[in-house]
Amino acid sequence: MTTNQKFNFRNYVKNTSLTVGVNPVIFSVSEDKLKVLLATFDPRLKKSLPGGAILKNENADDAANRVLQETTGLESIFLKQFHVFSEPDRFSYATVYNELHEESYKPPEDIDIPDRVFTIGYFALVNFDTVHPTGGIINVMSEWVDIDTIPELMYDHNLIIDEALSSLRKELFFEPIGYNLLPEKFTMPELQRIYEIILDKPLTRSNFQRKMLNWGIYERLGERKEGVSHKRPFLYRFDKERYDKAIKTGINFCL
Amino acid sequence: MTTNQKFNFRNYVKNTSLTVGVNPVIFSVSEDKLKVLLATFDPRLKKSLPGGAILKNENADDAANRVLQETTGLESIFLKQFHVFSEPDRFSYATVYNELHEESYKPPEDIDIPDRVFTIGYFALVNFDTVHPTGGIINVMSEWVDIDTIPELMYDHNLIIDEALSSLRKELFFEPIGYNLLPEKFTMPELQRIYEIILDKPLTRSNFQRKMLNWGIYERLGERKEGVSHKRPFLYRFDKERYDKAIKTGINFCL
Numbered sequence: 001m002t003t004n005q006k007f008n009f010r011n012y013v014k015n016t017s018l019t020v021g022v023n024p025v026i027f028s029v030s031e032d033k034l035k036v037l038l039a040t041f042d043p044r045l046k047k048s049l050p051g052g053a054i055l056k057n058e059n060a061d062d063a064a065n066r067v068l069q070e071t072t073g074l075e076s077i078f079l080k081q082f083h084v085f086s087e088p089d090r091f092s093y094a095t096v097y098n099e100l101h102e103e104s105y106k107p108p109e110d111i112d113i114p115d116r117v118f119t120i121g122y123f124a125l126v127n128f129d130t131v132h133p134t135g136g137i138i139n140v141m142s143e144w145v146d147i148d149t150i151p152e153l154m155y156d157h158n159l160i161i162d163e164a165l166s167s168l169r170k171e172l173f174f175e176p177i178g179y180n181l182l183p184e185k186f187t188m189p190e191l192q193r194i195y196e197i198i199l200d201k202p203l204t205r206s207n208f209q210r211k212m213l214n215w216g217i218y219e220r221l222g223e224r225k226e227g228v229s230h231k232r233p234f235l236y237r238f239d240k241e242r243y244d245k246a247i248k249t250g251i252n253f254c255l
Numbered sequence: 256m257t258t259n260q261k262f263n264f265r266n267y268v269k270n271t272s273l274t275v276g277v278n279p280v281i282f283s284v285s286e287d288k289l290k291v292l293l294a295t296f297d298p299r300l301k302k303s304l305p306g307g308a309i310l311k312n313e314n315a316d317d318a319a320n321r322v323l324q325e326t327t328g329l330e331s332i333f334l335k336q337f338h339v340f341s342e343p344d345r346f347s348y349a350t351v352y353n354e355l356h357e358e359s360y361k362p363p364e365d366i367d368i369p370d371r372v373f374t375i376g377y378f379a380l381v382n383f384d385t386v387h388p389t390g391g392i393i394n395v396m397s398e399w400v401d402i403d404t405i406p407e408l409m410y411d412h413n414l415i416i417d418e419a420l421s422s423l424r425k426e427l428f429f430e431p432i433g434y435n436l437l438p439e440k441f442t443m444p445e446l447q448r449i450y451e452i453i454l455d456k457p458l459t460r461s462n463f464q465r466k467m468l469n470w471g472i473y474e475r476l477g478e479r480k481e482g483v484s485h486k487r488p489f490l491y492r493f494d495k496e497r498y499d500k501a502i503k504t505g506i507n508f509c510l
Contacts, residue, residue, distance in 0.1 A: 018273055020341070020373060060341040060373075084339055084375055086275070086315040118275060118315075120339055173507050174429045201505075250456075252428050254509030 019114040022064040023051040023121055023157065024079065025164035026072065027198075029181045030128040034147045034197050036161060037071065037131075039139035041154070045099060048154040049161070050142055051119065064122045070136030078125040078180040082167040083160075084118055090156045091117040123164040125180035172198055173255045176217060179238045187225045187233040188212060195255070215253060217243040274369040277319040278306040278376055278412065279334065280419035281327065282453075284436045285383040289402045289452050291416060292326065292386075294394035296409070300354060302400075303409040304416070306374065307393055319377045325391030333380040333435040337422035338415075339373055345411045346372040378419040380435035427453055428510045431472060434493045442480045442488040443467060450510070470508060472498040 026037040038047045050071040054063040060081065068077050093113045097105045107113045133142040145151075150161060171177060178194045179186065192208045212218060219239040224232040246253075281292040293302045305326040309318040315336065323332050348368045352360045362368045388397040400406075405416060426432060433449045434441065447463045467473060474494040479487040501508075 018275060020273060020275060054341065057343050059343065060339050081339065084315050084336065086309065086375075088312050088314065120341075170429070174425070174509065252509065254429065254507065 017114045018116045018118065019053050020060075021051050021053045021117060021119045022060055022067060023049040023085075023119045023160055024064050024068055024124050025049060025121065025161055026068065026077075026124045026126060026131075027164075027168060027181070028126050028128040028131065028144065029194055029197055030144065032193070032197065035128070035144040036147055036150065037133060037142050038145045038150070038153070039071065039135065039142040041096070041139050042100065043140070045096065046152055046154045047145075048139075049157045050136055050139065052136075052138055054120075060120050064120070064124075067136060068124055071134060071139075071142050072126060072131045073134065074126060074130060078177060079122055080124075080167070080171065081120060081122050083121045083163055085121060085156060085160060086118045087156070088116060091119070093117075095154070119160070121160050121164060123168050125168075125177060127181060127183055129183065169199055174253055176212075176215065176238075176243070176253050179218075185221060185223070185235040185237050187235060189233055191218075191236075211255065215246060215251065217246055272369045273371045273373065274308050275315075276306050276308045276372060276374045277315060277322060278304040278340075278374045278415055279319050279323055279326075279379050280304060280376065280416055281323065281332075281379045281381060281386075282419075282423060282436070283381050283383040283386065283399065284449055284452055285399065287448070287452065290383070290399040291402055291405065292388060292397050293400045293405070293408070294326065294390065294397040296351070296394050297355065298395070300351065301407055301409045303394075304412045305391055305394065305397055307391070309375075315375050319375070319379075322391060323379055326389060326394075326397050327381060327386045328389065329381060329385060333432060334377055335379075335422070335426065336375060336377050338376045338418055340376060340411060340415060341373045342411070343371060346374070348372075350409075374415070376415050376419060378423050380423075380432060382436060382438055384438065424454055429508055431467075431470060431493075431498070431508050434473075440476060440478070440490040440492050442490060444488055446473075446491075466510065470501060470506065472501055 028035050028037070037050060039050045040047055050067050052063060052067045054060055058066070061079070064079055064081070065075070065077075068079065069075055093107060097107075128144075133144065135141045147165065150158065152158065153161075172195065178191055178198070181194050182190055188209045189205075191212065192203055192205060195208070196203055217239055218236040219242070221235045221237060223235045225235055226232065283290050283292070292305060294305045295302055305322050307318060307322045309315055313321070316334070319334055319336070320330075320332075323334065324330055348362060352362075383399075388399065390396045402420065405413065407413065408416075427450065433446055433453065436449050437445060443464045444460075446467065447458055447460065450463070451458055472494055473491040474497070476490045476492060478490045480490055481487065
């Protein structure tokens, strides 16, 4: 049996009526709560994650960064691809039109709307105070919602958030990423609180701080945090150079 | 500004001439070497990873499992999605035709060949002795190649293998997956050797065994391994039930 007898181009076009998009799950911490940025496409519809299609000449990361920039105003955010959502029936452009029966939501006749849409899930970590949520290109608005009070969302977006949170928690156990949720300068108690909020459980202060400091990737600054307590804890900042060195030595950052 | 004014269906069709495939990087260990299963689409072309398009009514995992089953004959292999490769210029169906100028490789006129193909990278771990490599549907053959002697492959498949190996090494640091490369019954020295081959560095025997046994997920069998040394080490097997229990207790499997 020769290759060309076995190979069938038609296998490759069966699913070409396909678009691939990205949906970043943007996490932040405020008022001691883990929050997710939710978008509103139309006030009459369920909320959704921010997202968009991967456009010509973009790769998946380009698209995710563009959507993040559109919705948060921020560039170079911590962003990690975690899973592709590809169920055959996960998404349908008809949904929106059928729910609203509005011509403006009906695809123009000359456009062949894909019958399948995959989405690549990302999670992003941002410092709450630096974000000024907007609707981006597609949505009218976006807003922060507590992880505990996420409503029923469009399509499979509740599932995407659940998987994003699992991935974030797993990643936090072996990568020092928590500082991305804090201002540039932070105290060890502030960093520990971030871990406790994400993992939803208390951690032993002494163990936590010993680990963080043993990694040698946080630079202790001369300054101390003022006015939080009589203790005036030291301020630290993440040191990328030391981190890269530590990686080379094969250190593992297991919590 | 209202939603429908901002929303543009054309953003969603710019890239609908798109196919998404899967490329499993199938790892195994034999003769003390980490090996990868490489496929041959046509003996006159560079080798490649096994792969295929995600077909109608399949999700990504279905397609990956189908390709694995086609190329290895095995079902229910350890399989993990690790990254989507989406560079705009990563793949072109024209490549094959242009290199061979053979009508059999020219897409039929009536087929609109996608101008972009994304692929979802998976890594799989299999016990060498259970695999009988075949070409599957698309390729004429597949064969095991040492990770150190991988030739230049088609498209970006060398990059996909590099990323698969990094993901496998990272995963090995926090998930007990190494046993998937061994027969059902194995000794602790055999398991340690798997870790050493993948991580490409020696591990301390006492530390390694203490960790593995502390996790409590390997059942020690009554039998001992015969004829390997005068020591006759105990045989173990992975215990899924104990593993699931351990997960619930929030144990972390950091190496």
